[in-house]
Amino acid sequence: MKMPSKLALLAWFAVGTAGALASLPAIPVAYAAPAAAELVKMLQTVDDRARNSGDYKSLVYIEQKEKDKSDLVYQAVVYRRDETDKLVIMFLKPQSEAGKGYLRVDKNLFMYDPSVGRWERRTERERIGGTDSQRADFDESRLAEEYTPTFVAEEALGKYKVNHIKLTAKEGIDVSYPVVELWLDQGTTNVLKRQDFALSGRLMRTTYYPEYMKQYSPSKKADVYTPKEIRIFDEVEKGNTTTIVMQSVDLNSLDDSIFTKAWLESKSR
């Protein structure tokens, strides 16, 4: 028997090694979980990108779809003065809803209905105009201030790489949901998906933010990022969905009087 040449042996060895390596399962490159401080920083970035140091006004379209019911649609204007935590949501359309609105000052949320000329104090969980949207969906992002984050995993959301993090409400802070999970786009830090949980751990809502608007703010002297579209899926009443579309955003300063009850009342007189 003729002995194989050194070259042939080397070739066999190379092929064998390559085959053995190929048969091994792929070993993932470990993703270093961000430290707690990094996570807080991430939340601060989310808040900072959305925050405008001056005033904010947007024209929004709200649509609520409910099983076995006709759709609920509104056009509303949202006024925000983040510096003093003030918010006004006023419905403009349909005509029967025009003039109704909400005013949030400090931690108080009030609802006004011009057809009865009355104000009512409402809770954080108020369903805005009977939809699945809540005050926080229209307000300034205060995630870092309200929640403590923990890292869950690095995941994929469609074609995007995201950081999945879990937020738990800080003690003594009144929020709509005590536990929230966020999926943050690794490239932009934009929130792409959010799930809200009740204290019992029950999933209440899943929200998607598929697109953001970037707008230069003269008062902030930087860009402000606003979700162009918000899609809320009710996880309790399956089949109910709310879509919010920011139709226009204006970052010019607003009149002080807007954030008062008298102003909202006066608009309907």
Add this chain to the structure above:
Amino acid sequence: MSATLGVLIQMALRNLVVHRVKTGVVGLIMFFGTFLVVSGTAMLDSIRGSMEKSITSSLSGDIQVYSSEAEDALALFGSMGMSTPDIGEIDEFKPLRETLLEVEGVKAVVPMGIAMATVFGGTEIDRVLSDLRVATRDADAEGTAMRVEQLVQIAERMRKDVAMAAKASSEPEKTQDQLASLDRVLAPGFGADLAADPSGTLDWLDNKVAPIAADGRMLYLRNIGTNLDTFPQTFDRFRLVDGELVPPGQRGILLSKAFYEKQAKNFVARELDKIKKSLDQGKTIAEDAVVSELVARTATQYQRIQFQLSPKDAVIVTERLRTKLGRTDGDLAALLQEFLKMDDANFADRYAWFYQEIAPRVRLYEIPVGEEVTLRSFTKSGYIRAVNVKVYGTFEFSGLETSDLAGANNLVDMMTFRSLYGKMTDDQLDELADIKASSGVKQVSRDNAEDALFGGGGSLEAETTTAGAGFDEFAGLTLGAAATAGALDTTQYTTAQMEDGLALTAAVVLDEGGDVPAAIERIEAAAKAKGLAVQAVGWETASGIVGQIVMVLQVVLYTAIFIIFLVALVIINNTMVMATMERTTEIGTMRAIGAQRPFVIVLFLVETMVLGAIAGGLGAGAGALFITWLNHVGVPAVADALVLLFAGPRLYPVFTSGNLAFGMGSILAISALSTLYPSVLAARVLPVVAMQAKE
């Protein structure tokens, strides 16, 4: 023939006496079976009769007519399900009313609709601030001064409480802020602040001072919209308790007295009423843990009295409480707490004193008769509608005063019902379609949302735009269209305006003694002839949960009767088979001396039938006696649903010849059926068997 029957009966009686044990066992079963059938069916018939009285004369009429396109069944007293049932709509009531009134036997037709609403029961300070806002807006100097005085009094009491709580507070900064806010209200310059900047000061009060008080609560009202002019005459159990009827052609609400007392009343008064009810039932504060807990809880709620007393009344009540409790000092809070810590010995006295001295000085009901209330509803279309109406009075249905079920509905006029129901017009629907179309929103389903929204992989950020000239959100809009600035709608509506238009059902009252099933047939035929898409149901079906209770009772009773009769059938059958075996010689002998097989069969049948007649007769008699006794003493309605079923706090059942005949008929049929097999067995006995047995 009669001679043969006579012989058969004689023989049957003899056999019954000879076989005493068998007779006793079978007879006892027959006795109980008949007793149960007679007393059970008599009770059911009585309940059905009383329920018919309470339901037809209080809300439903004899027949309810509603849309044949309804997705759910009509349930006037509510259904087992949680959601509001979809019972369709009658877009135009007029043609339906005219058609129904032409049907033979129909006496009256009343339009009805069901609408849920909420009333926000704010705190005392919310109420004062709301009134103060109106007073400043209307430049009402006197009203403003009065409200400010009230506000200052409330702030004084709140300050004391906050200062007390501050000692144990885990949030000292928050309490300091609250004290500072209350101090500003109590400062001498506060009136001037308000005069200088009413809007700003009121907003500050809403945001800083009002939240210090406890949260208000929400009241839920189930409202039946109807023609309030004809309702009291059509439903003769209706009785006005407080206030007045809604004037003809006016909008208004009449609250159910049960709702008024059990939900809209001041918390402390409501709890005291509950304690009194328990004590009237023979319970004691000392021995009953629930009642004693109720007393302890009530005492902790003293602020619900304290905060409602005006400054003058607070002084009066403090003085009178000191005298009452024999104290020389102590502030109002301490005195109220002591007063509310009641025991069995002083409860009756303090309860009476509360209603005499305290109740007239506080807001005893959250929505008092004579005042205006804002009803808010989530309409069928999903939009929220609110309407201000005056509370004209309270009502109850005679005999059903204590029933929560009968008192679950409040009455509103048809115009208010239509506002709360919120059916959209075609124009409104077109407007919604336009808004939707202009939004350009694409539909995404929940199942593939992530792929649809994030599967493209494009940029997540839209083109940068600069903060330009902005936009005018009010361009081309008229916002004041729906505004009434809170004014009550005092339009004088005609009967036609009230009645014609949208309704959900028509309550049909028949002439005295009308046959409901026959009338339903006539109504449906008449409606069909006129092309009206409606269906008619009897009061029992229309009542919803209450009718379901009777159905459940019926099923339970008939199941029990069926089981007892099945057991009776098996036992009688087995006993008779055993008796046949024992009596083989006797039967063989009878056969040997000429008795034919049919004679043997009939002999056995007659034997059981005679026993059935005697035991069944005794059972039926006992059942009748039992019902007579119940009729004398009355069956108490121990649960709320029973009050409605019994048409009052006690049911006085009666039996009819029908109940007796049904009981006797059933037991005789069971007797015959159960003896069939043993008698055939006996007929097969041959004379030779008797001979062999002798040998």
